[in-house]
Amino acid sequence: MKNLKKILSVLCIAVTIYSCSKDSPEDPVDQEPSKSNVSISTSTNIVTEPSANGSFLVTLSKAVNASTKVNYTITGTATNSEDYETLSNSITIPANSLSGVIAINVLDDNISEDNETIIITLTSTDNDDVVVNSAKTATITISSNTESFTLTPEDTATYMVNPNATDETIALFYNLKTLSKTNFIVGQQDAFAGFYNNNTGDSDIKKTTGSDPGLLGSDFMFITDDNNDGTPANWFYQQEQIITGDAVEAYNKGMVNIFAWHLREPYEGDHFYTSEMTDFQKQNAFKSILPGGSNHDYYKDKLQVVADVANSMVGNDGKLVPFIFRPFHEFDGDWFWWGASWCTAQEFIELWRFTVEYLRDTLNVNNMLFAFSPDRSYSSEAQYLSRYPGDAYVDVLGMDNYGDLNNMGQSGVDSANQKLQIIDKLAKEKVKIAAFTETGYFVTPGENNPISGFYANNLYQTITNNDIEMAFMMFWTNSQNTYVTPVPSLSSASDFIEFTDKPKTLLQDELPDMYTLPN
The missing domain is CATH 2.60.40.2030 (CalX-beta domain)
Structure with a gap:
């Protein structure tokens, strides 16, 4: 994720950014009366x-x-x-x-x-x-x-955000919850599209271990971009086809899919990092997409795009591809315009609930699980739940955490594990899926060195100490100059192989059937 800004800077040079007509910064945020x-x-x-x-x-x-x-x-x-x-x-x-x-x-x-x-x-x-x-x-x-x-197969749907989800989506919830008692799935963002040194072909994890990751991370960012006009010659539409094609491929391989959403701010449609936004945009972007806000219809249009994609991804078995949807991630920080610095807890909860209800009830999306994933700022259950929209709106309890594992030694491992313990406890009480939704250590050769034992020692301890139960963990993407998971030629490859050979880790070739409920 931390390299995403660099990627976007390159894209901005290659692609002419056209901003759709929306409310200007001078427009007030209207609040229309409606029922409660x-x-x-x-x-x-x-x-x-x-x-x-x-x-x-x-x-x-x-x-x-x-x-x-x-x-x-x-x-x-x-x-x-x-x-x-x-x-x-x-x-x-x-x-x-x-x-x-x-x-x-x-x-x-x-x-x-x-x-x-x-x-x-x-x-x-x-x-x-x-x-x-x-x-x-x-x-x-x-x-x-x-x-x-x-958790029993027959009761699973009652604990889900969408009790009318497809059979495959219910099975995914059940199998993730059940699998977490003994194992965790290893995943990577853009595993089929992001490669170290731009060495395309097999995923970098497969190059190193012989197997793809068990989970594929994707993003709705380019798919919902204002510049995506849905025509074959359009670069953003081409990216949509690649992203959805990769997700279908992952499903056909038995992998799990998870989608983040780096949604651009609604005024100009150019940025999601607040460091690149005007003061007006930072202060008003989130409020403007709330029900009654000046950009609420714009937000509903974006949700329609998400729903269209969800309802169009079909596997070789003729079934809709289930996936985990992880909007508004790292919402406890200030670097995204949906962060805690830019909206109140009640506003965040209101928009989360609207998002779930609109996708599920209005747009009839039935192949989606919803993941709640703050960054690492919390140290108690109360802090973790301070913006929690309620059990009826969340399937997966997650955490993104890079800082505790950024060369912090055992103290960082212990700190990250303590935060995962909070998620583990809440997931058991609430009958939710616990997950380490983003992590990794970014190595740019020539600028910094890999951490000795990062994978097999630091990361594995973080996810398994104190008998916590995590369904999956996800590395961020590899890119041309920087890697999060090593390729075979790198010195840390043996450490990574040792990590993936550990008793609790699962790659694609070790996964059980994630899309069928047991009899």
Whole structure:
């Protein structure tokens, strides 16, 4: 990622940048009146007898000036008043408030039994200004022990953002979650298109190990660029064809796909790094794409492009290609215009939820998992969750972390591992997939040297110490002068081979069937 800016600088020389007509910087950010949506999520997806309780959170997309009674039904295998303290069938959110809590206080019946579920479905409200949105159902499982909880194939969809996902997407969620107990998949961004010294052909990981990575990272950046006019002669459209073709190839090989999105700011459509943006753009870009904002329709057009791609990638088996979508990554920093310096936590959550709902419910994308991945700035669960949109909107809990592994020795390894421990714990409680979504150490020969034992010692310890469970990790891309994964001629190749030979690492040739649920 850190080399992406250099790549874009070269492209800007070769490609004439044309900016589509959008609102000028002088245009105000309009906020049109609309109804408030009410949704439900959970504080944790698993509670235990007798001491660990939980709650459902009923949330409005915006506050209203009158109290709102929200009615709901209770289903599931657990029994109201017997397995947990009595719940009514409604909750009242006070005027000018955004949320209310349905507390789940578990009762200990001293009986050893299988996992039981509490499922709450929002049905209606007594306020004409508040409507129930698509995230109307949430599930909490009562287990005798969080660590003993086992996800079953038949229950998998209930823990996903999209319970109506394709069979292959549900299988991907289940298999990633299950695989993380014993292994992690090794991936790389642009593995089929980014090569050290521009030495094309097999992926650089395959050149070194004999196998492709188990996960391919891609990006919607060029696909959603304003200059992509969809014609065969257009450079950006050509990149779209390469990117989607690589993703389909990865699926056909049994690999996992993940897409980031370096979305350009909406005023000129040129940049995503704030260091290259005007003060006006930095202060207003994010707010302008919120519902009611001056560039909201522009953002919906970009989501339409994402949906069109998602619904057009088809494998040799005739099935839509499932993939993990990772928008607004590293949102806790200030280097991207969606970072914490440029929007409030509530604004970030609002846009995340809109993005999920628009793709899933309006554009009917059913082959997508959603990944939440801050950078390494957090040191507690509360900090990690400070911009978390809720369990109903996230499938994968991730972290991007380069700094802790940038020649920081054992202290850096321990620091990175502690942060992954937080993700691991939350993923178990919430029945989500834990992942190390970006990492690596960038070596530019002549400028810096590889770190001795970086792969087999530092990185492997980071991902496996303290028995944490990570489904996958992803290296950033190799480029002409800089590598993150070594090719055979480099001195660190043996270290990398040792890393990929470790008991928990999986490359493409070692993957189980990721797209079929077990019987």
